[in-house]
């Protein structure tokens with residue numbers, strides 16, 4: 001019986017050893033890359049280094065070869081390119097076929113995608129098809145000494161951090177939220193190998209047709225996820241009109257206004273401004289929290305900011321635990337005073 005167990009373990013080890021390489025799916029829309037893809041290159045490079053393997057980009061689309069070069073500039077040494085008209089728009093069936101063909105042929109050890117609408121859709125479909133596990137919305141990734149990917153993510157409403165492993169299956173797959181991982185430095189002119197592949201897939205094979213693309217971002221709408229300075233308001237703002245005061249401060253800093261879920265639920269700010277577990281993850285240079293208590297679900301969305309300034313009249317508020325600078329007092333006096341001081345500079 002012991003021999004049988006040994007044989008089984010040896011067969012498993014052999015199967016796992018056939019898989020090599022860390023892959024990052026380069027998400028794009030009409031040739032425009034999603035920033036999260038490059039963020040994944042940064043963490044992908046660390047994993048590849050620990051595993052002594054290569055970092056590869058997966059580029060799927062039409063007329064997207066330029067993204068391979070962009071991937072090299074962000075640390076990839078190889079790019080698998082599927083450039084066909086059928087991949088012009090993202091459609092689950094087409095991209096699933098493309099990813100699974102590549103995975104079947106080249107057997108990557110790890111596959112990473114952004115936890116965006118596209119990444120969440122595709123990663124789940126791919127993991128199901130190739131019969132492996134998937135950890136969604138990871139905030140930390142590293143590997144143990146047996147080449148297993150340790151995938152960390154918040155669980156139970158953010159109250160605990162769970163570490164998840166998928167040690168008997170390959171590839172190991174994870175999605176990572178945008179703005180959680182730092183962007184690696186861009187190395188202009190870096191080169192790599194482009195591996196061109198083609199998938200026999202006709203338009204008629206795909207049931208979904210894209211008729212029209214309607215952008216959800218209206219002109220002038222702000223993207224808090226990419227902002228360098230954010231002034232956020234919570235329930236302590238008391239009313240929608242009071243957010244004008246935060247906008248004035250944000251304007252002085254060249255930043256944008258964010259909000260806690262309570263402020264969004266009260267109808268004071270639109271949902272796209274919400275910071276936190278069910279909103280956006282942000283990583284600005286300065287995050288100013290005004291009248292926000294600092295519930296864990298809010299903290300997971302902003303605690304990696306370079307500098308946090310909290311203004312709250314309750315000195316016991318948990319927001320002060322993550323604040324670089326804390327101001328205990330009435331925000332209705334403090335915020336205008338800071339804005340005025342900046343104007344006077």
Ligand code: FAD
Pocket residue numbers: 157233234235236237259260261262263274275276277278279280290291292293294295296297298301311312313314317329330331332
């Ligand atoms: P409160 O907790 O009510 O805090 C208001 C603060 O304002 C208090 O600390 C008070 O001292 C201070 N204050 C009041 N008046 C003044 C004044 N004049 N001057 C200075 N300070 C003042 N929350 C999020 O933010 N983002 C999320 O994505 C999110 N997702 C969630 C997901 C789940 C599954 C769950 C269960 C909850 C989620 N929440 C989220 C809600 C979260 O638990 C908190 O309820 C919420 O963050 C509280 O918002 P708040 O800090 O604005 O309000």
